Amino acid sequence: MKARVAQQAEQSTSKRRAALTRESILEAALRVCAPEGGGQLTFSRLGKELGADPTAVYRHFRDKDELVLALTELTVAEGVELARATLPDGPSGDWRGWLTVTAESIRASYLARPVVAVLAAARTTASPAETSSFEQLISVLHRAGLPVLEAAECCRQLVDLTLALTQYSAAFSALDPATQAKDEAAWAVKYAMLPESEYPLLHESTPRLTELFRDDTEVFRMILATFLDGVALRIERTRQG
Structure with missing residues (x-):
C-alpha cells in the first residue's frame, strides 16, 4: 500500500x-x-x-537574473500595450499627451508588481516592445521639432525619470507599515514642530509636504509636468532657430 x-x-x-x-x-x-x-x-x-x-x-x-530580465520584458510590453489602449490612435501630433500616457503606463505596469520594479527598473532588455517604444518616442519628439539626437536625449531622460521614481515608490511600498508610519510621522510631527522663527518656510509648507508624502502619484505627475515644460521650451527654441 x-x-x-x-x-x-x-x-x-x-x-x-x-x-x-x-x-x-x-x-x-x-x-x-x-x-x-x-x-x-x-x-x-x-x-x-x-x-x-x-x-x-x-x-x-539559468539563474534568477535571466528570470528577472524575462519579467522585465513582460512588464515593458504590458506598459506599451496599456499606452496604446489609452490612446489607440497614437500620438496624433500631441507629443506632450503621448509622452504623459507612455510614462504613466510604464509606471502603472511596474507598480502592479513592486518586486519587479525594485529588481528590474534599472535593467535594459532590448526586447521588441522596448526598442519599438524608444523608436516611437524619439520619432514623436523629432516630429515636434527637436533634432534627432536631442529627441533621443529627452527620451532617455523621460524613461530614467519615470523608472527612478517608480522604483522609489515600489521600494517604499515594500517597507513594513510601522516603518512607513515612522517616515510619515517625521513630516507630520517632527517637521511641524520646528520653530517657526528659525524655519519659517518649512513651517508654512510642512502641511503640503505631508500631503505629498502620502501621494507618490501626484508627486510623479508634478515632476513629469515640470520635465515636459522643459521639453516644450527646447522645442520652442529649436523652432525659433
Whole structure:
C-alpha cells in the first residue's frame, strides 16, 4: 500500500514537472511579484507557487537574473500595450499627451508588481516592445521639432525619470507599515514642530509636504509636468532657430 502511494506521488510530481513551461513559470513569478504575492522573488517561493521542486525552474532559466530580465520584458510590453489602449490612435501630433500616457503606463505596469520594479527598473532588455517604444518616442519628439539626437536625449531622460521614481515608490511600498508610519510621522510631527522663527518656510509648507508624502502619484505627475515644460521650451527654441 505504501509503495503504491509513493508511486502515485512520484507520478504526480513527474506530471507537474512535465507540465512546467517557461510561460507557466513566468505567470507564477508575476503572481509572486504582485503586492499580495508576498513581496519576495526567490526560486523557493516560486517552486511553492508552482507546486514543484524549485530546482525545476533551472530547466527553463539559468539563474534568477535571466528570470528577472524575462519579467522585465513582460512588464515593458504590458506598459506599451496599456499606452496604446489609452490612446489607440497614437500620438496624433500631441507629443506632450503621448509622452504623459507612455510614462504613466510604464509606471502603472511596474507598480502592479513592486518586486519587479525594485529588481528590474534599472535593467535594459532590448526586447521588441522596448526598442519599438524608444523608436516611437524619439520619432514623436523629432516630429515636434527637436533634432534627432536631442529627441533621443529627452527620451532617455523621460524613461530614467519615470523608472527612478517608480522604483522609489515600489521600494517604499515594500517597507513594513510601522516603518512607513515612522517616515510619515517625521513630516507630520517632527517637521511641524520646528520653530517657526528659525524655519519659517518649512513651517508654512510642512502641511503640503505631508500631503505629498502620502501621494507618490501626484508627486510623479508634478515632476513629469515640470520635465515636459522643459521639453516644450527646447522645442520652442529649436523652432525659433
